[in-house]
Amino acid sequence: MTSFLRSDRSRAVAIWLLVTAALVVAMVVVGGLTRLTGSGLSITQWKPVSGVLPPLSAGDWQAEFARYRAIPQFQFVNPDMTLAQFRFIYFWEWSHRLLARLVGTVFLLPLIWFAVRREIPRRLWGQMGAVIVLLGLEPIVGWWMVASGLANRVYVAPERLMLHLGIAFALLGALVWTALDALAGQARQTLPSPWGGRALWIVGLIYLQILLGALVAGNQAGLVYNDWPLFAGHLLPGDYAGPGLWATLAHSQGAVQLHHRLVAYLLTIAAVLMGASAWRSPYLAATSRSLALAVAGLVLVQASLGIATLMARAPIGLAGAHQFVAALTLCLAVAFAWRVRRV
Incomplete structure (x- = not known):
């Protein structure tokens, strides 16, 4: 034994x-x-x-x-x-x-x-x-x-x-x-429930948001359009389009900041809905419900930090905290995805 x-x-x-x-x-x-x-x-x-x-x-x-x-x-x-x-x-x-x-x-x-x-x-x-x-x-x-x-x-x-x-x-x-x-x-068995897929979707969204944040950082896009929720008073950034598709997706300051904001909104809504749904679910253990709520809470904190960092023009303290909370959020989301697939 x-x-x-x-x-x-x-x-x-x-x-x-x-x-x-x-x-x-x-x-x-x-x-x-x-x-x-x-x-x-x-x-x-x-x-x-x-x-x-x-x-x-x-x-x-x-x-x-x-x-x-x-x-x-x-x-x-x-x-x-x-x-x-x-x-x-x-x-x-x-x-x-x-x-x-x-x-x-x-x-x-x-x-x-x-x-x-x-x-x-x-x-x-x-x-x-x-x-x-x-x-x-x-x-x-x-x-x-x-x-x-x-x-x-x-x-x-x-x-x-x-x-x-x-x-x-x-x-x-x-x-x-x-x-x-x-x-x-x-694991004794894998849970035959939709929670495994939902949790992995949240992990994927968090990871995508991190990648988009890297493009914002690499283009110094946090130093432009420092008002929120608008872009210099407009609904969309004026310099969105680059000379080509890749130039727009990877090198346009307006585009990378817009994409980062849009996915942030989607992730925040998805994480909060998942946390609320998990808390009410009779099929999840208490640990899983707590992890789901923790992920939702950290996503809200991260969104707030992102807005504050943008509006303050990316000071080192706020930007460092933003990156640290991103890492912590991913870790908890991975732990939630791991936990709901096991009994």
């Missing part, structure tokens, strides 16, 4: 995955603050191993600053930047990359330990494979994103930022789901 239980569930594995998930949330928030401080292009080289150390001498700092002065962002956005100012933005980006390395270390070293000891339930290895792939893709796409801003642009490409953030949130969701599976063990 002990051998069977050990192969079916593991509290230690669940804790490890949740700690990794918490570090991913920290990485996402620090990454957002790095973008808000204009720090993301301060490190112009990708050194996965040696880059763990910042410049240690005056000569090293001058060399890093010289590389930054060679890119368009310095020439067109920060031509008067001093070395002291450069050191400030450098440490934001270095901290973000250090957190990314920490996430990889905290995940991979225990993975080897648990795998050697055969403490990872065999049924979870498919999910673990997905986590490993996402974890491997994240730094590669991150550098691909940074590289887009080192020539011919003063900021990174918005669609690459969206993909980078999307992978991070997909990794976060996979870690939470797998941790819950590791903690609870094999």
Whole structure:
């Protein structure tokens, strides 16, 4: 019996995955603050191993600053930047990359330990494979994103930022789901009810809204149309259409902000209706009902934060809180979707 239980569930594995998930949330928030401080292009080289150390001498700092002065962002956005100012933005980006390395270390070293000891339930290895792939893709796409801003642009490409953030949130969701599976063990049966589908729709809407938010951030669209619910006094943004479909969807400030607002309205209505319906449902356990209400409440908080962030022109504090609550909302929505599919 002990051998069977050990192969079916593991509290230690669940804790490890949740700690990794918490570090991913920290990485996402620090990454957002790095973008808000204009720090993301301060490190112009990708050194996965040696880059763990910042410049240690005056000569090293001058060399890093010289590389930054060679890119368009310095020439067109920060031509008067001093070395002291450069050191400030450098440490934001270095901290973000250090957190990314920490996430990889905290995940991979225990993975080897648990795998050697055969403490990872065999049924979870498919999910673990997905986590490993996402974890491997994240730094590669991150550098691909940074590289887009080192020539011919003063900021990174918005669609690459969206993909980078999307992978991070997909990794976060996979870690939470797998941790819950590791903690609870094999489900006795799957609930034959519509709640599983409804919960996954909410997760999908939250994820879509996060991707649209990345496009808003990548286009600096939070700095325009700072009235709400109108757009500079009009029902729709005046500069909605770009020169083509992709230019409109991914690069028009008016379009990406409008899409982000519209999905926010849809998500808020759907989450509140789901929470109310779940609370009245006799088929859901108390834990599921509480999770549904928590998701609805966080969506309302997130919508309010979004409006406040927009109207205040994206100050760092509000924008950072907006990104943190997005991560927390996704985690709770994933937990709700996981819970309603099990008895």
